[in-house]
Amino acid sequence: MPKDFEAKTTGIGAPMKRREDIRFLTGRGVYTDDIKLAGQTYAVIVRSQVAHGRIKAIRTEAAAAMEGVLAIFTGEDFKDVGGNPAGWLIKSRNGEPMREPKRPVLAHGKVRHVGDAYAAVIAETYEQGRAAAQQLADDTDIEELPAIIDMKAAAADATNRVHDEIPDNLCYDWGWIEDNRAAVEEVFARAPHVTTLELVNNRLIPNAMEPRASIGEYFPGTGDYKLTTTSQNPHLTRLLVAAFVLGIPENKLTVVAPDVGGGFGSKIYHYGEEALVLAAAKRLGRPVRWTAERSESFLSDAHGRDHVTKIELACEKDGTFLAFRTETFANVGAYLSNFATVTPTFLHGTLMAGPYKVPHVYVNVKTVFTNTAPVDAYRGAGRPEATFSLERVVDQMCRELGLDAFEVRRKNFLTPDMFPYTTPVGLVYDTGNYQATLDKVIEMADVAGFESRRAASAAKGLLRGLGLSTWIEACGIAPSHLVGILGARVGLYDAATVRVNATGNISIMVGAHSHGQGHETVFAQVAADRLGVPESSIEIVHGDTSKIPFGMGSYGSRSLAVCGVAMTKAIDKIIAKGKKIAAHMLEASEADITFEAGKFAVAGTDKAKTFGEIAFSAYVPHNYPLETLEPGLEETAFYDPANFTYPAGAYLCEAEVDPETGKVTIEAFHCADDFGNVMNPMIVEGQVHGGVGQGIGQALLESTTYDETGQLLTGSYMDYAMPRASDVPFYNVDYSCQTPCTHNPLGVKGCGEAGAIGSPPAVVNAVIDALHRGGHTHIKHIDMPVSPQRVWAAING
Amino acid sequence: MQNFDFVKPASVAEAVAALGTSGAQALSGGQTLIGSMKQNLAAPAVLVSLTGIAALKGVSVSGGVMSIGAATPHAEVAKASGFPGLSSLAGGIGDPAVRARGTIGGSLANNDPAACYPSAVLACGATVVTNRREIAADDYFQGMFTTALEDGEIITAVRFPIPERAAYAKFEQPASRFSLTGVFVAKYGAKVRVAVTGASNDGVFRWTDGEDALQASYDPAAVKGLKVSPDGLIADLHGTPAYRANLVAVMTARAVAAS
């Protein structure tokens, strides 16, 4: 049901409407493809139709002679520039570094997945480019090689190789924590009960509403480049394309990510098309633009998930957890996308203790190359996979031992007095109260009334079930010292500049990038609250490397918890400087100046200066302590947190199964989340809705299917099932259980991925529960997506 | 998409003439054809729009027959009165945008094996009227994407004898939301016809075992337990032949219950 938000209308905690929605909803956003430039040309990419093949010849003459064709690029043109690197070095159990094949701008020598870009045409018009691209495809000889698709088979395949130099298609074989392996095995050997489940975490295609697009420009007068692109992460893209791939000095390249229509992870990464349009713009001396068609998005955006996992839970007969052990195969696709190696490892293995006081955990992940599109972080990235494995095996254990799923979780939860708590998989949870969110969700869902709802369903011939998931995640992806130890090749701080203009209004340049999240609203709220000025006087500027100091972009639910804190630190510097100016103007000592509600005052007096007066004085420094203080009012702060943040929560799904057709309907979905302090409840709620919607999509609908030759069978919306409004219920969302993050001054944790992390196991647990209550007790598990035919087959199998 | 010429005639005769030019193809709501052109699966040189021809549009009921002009969009059929079973079928096609443009003539000419209308046409024994002749439903559908239409022949209208009781029960394919298996049941006195779409490699078909059972007893229970052979049924990502066979009986029972 729609919620009555509290009456607060401004500042932290107010459910302010998103200021960006006006332009988005009225078609006045400016996305990359909306930008038209004089003299622009069009790039059309030629993509492999086969999953695996050796390029024998690309005969460019006929295409080059076609009307409007300006240039043709092939892998040959880029063979001497750098590859698109992996951002994270993972080491195998035996200490060897992961295998890192070069990821070229355009495939050279071999094509490695359907959709792999191996050539590009630049033409005066899009139609001319497309016609020439077709010609070029016809004039290319590719010797087809056997496709390597199934990841387990790939890892065992000694003869077929995705990369000729990688013998067993294995990127790495990672153990976490390897030194604990023997102890965990010991626990399993003597455990009173062991539950085992084999699970598939289905591959997902991100399907951002706006397809990827890039425009390259080159300015011969200065030698400067400009890349306008659909990025969640413009500074990282600048670093990668400039320093790693093309060898352009970073100061000669500006990257702009204007309005971006969704990313869900897929636009964190640098893609070859970005390097291509820059190189082509330089060669032609004209802007070069490229926008993916929807089919290209299906084939070439980084996909998500794609794990096959065996999880075991060792426990006492009363359900007390003793150990978790997993063996996972993770499909990384044909090349390493930028965060592909960390997603199945440190974003997954470190969460395998859940919110539980389990003493022993061991995680093994074998990451495998296949002839499929690259796989990388997708909303939740690793944590949904961990949560799914844990919450499914816990439910299964309860079923095997005849225990109550609520009580078993409660019994194993860490308790509030145990924080800070070091998990057996290397994280330090700072705070939490998992009992509180569980109690809350039980109340919200009217669990007590479930039996009568179930009976009502049964009267209609339908099976009703309840599914619980108590999840935790690590987000606010940051601490550089920590991620550095774990193999990151970048730091993960963030930055903001607060520029107070002479007239008192404020521009805030933030490193976080908003592509649908509503940062422009929330960051302005937080700043307004701290400065005591109206939100309307604040502009949030993001997505332009020439304007913002630096940034590591938005993903890992880090924007507010990392960049938002950088902003508040910069604001604190503004206030500190303002106090100095005020002290001078009010002829008081700096220590006596207070700042509250937008006023600098001398404590205990009515002498005060408004924020605007101080700003004016900073820029018109007639009465100003120039000997000791610089004029102007602009401050920058970088912030590198001490730890991750740990949102957690309890989700309950109530589902109905139609046993005749196998169709699952979500009747209710309840979320009790602990996000720490909440800056804007409406936006938090929206983030949960979106995340749960994606989780329901994964659980019930979305399947990425390659056939054995590597053709993508689900390459359009005719076969790739996206969740629609009719597939989801009215969500019941609560975030009143708050244990504020202990190490950032806002006390925020991050809410962007929670829904996608916590919901899939709740849905699947509800379906299995419904089936068992309906007497279909032979069903142990159904792989996602839990589609009608799978449910029906399970019932009748 | 390739470039093309576009003509919008005002009469059937002009349309037929225009379709005589080389590379010409009829365009109705474009909900199938434009998509195919975007994917370069179709590249007509001339599109002959039928939606400007007044004679091809509208719904009328007289003497127990509903006549629908070939260029009538689904949305209009959905709100017509006189044949609720058909209106509800039309109201369940695609989404509002598709229903606003897509037409019955286009749907029947295309004869997608998962389309909804063919089941109603076949179950009702409707008549497909063209610029040349009248074609009985039993002769019209000739397999997936194949019909009795000849080159240059255009559908002008479809005439449905309105059944005493009828309903369409559609089980949606999860991605496309076309029918994974859809069943139209139509009862005319003692006679019952059951037509199934979405399920068979041969396109829409009559489920005669179901018809016999319902003629004996017009009750969902009459078909519920009936076994349907999976032979010849479609196998794809969304359903095995066995799954579709189950759905034929289940959806027939549901159509009977809803009729």
Ligand SMILES: Cc1cc2nc3c(=O)[nH]c(=O)nc-3n(C[C@H](O)[C@H](O)[C@H](O)COP(=O)(O)OP(=O)(O)OC[C@H]3O[C@@H](n4cnc5c(N)ncnc54)[C@H](O)[C@@H]3O)c2cc1C
């Ligand atoms: C997103 C989406 C969802 C859909 N969901 C469904 C669904 O659930 N159920 C369903 O049944 N359909 C569905 N459709 C298809 C829709 O019903 C189309 O309208 C229909 O298939 C074609 O009708 P049209 O008028 O758009 O024909 P067009 O696309 O204009 O034409 C289709 C073909 O028919 C020919 N043609 C058109 N009119 C005539 C005529 N009068 N005489 C001879 N030939 C003609 C054309 O030359 C062309 O070959 C969906 C379509 C989309 C895009």
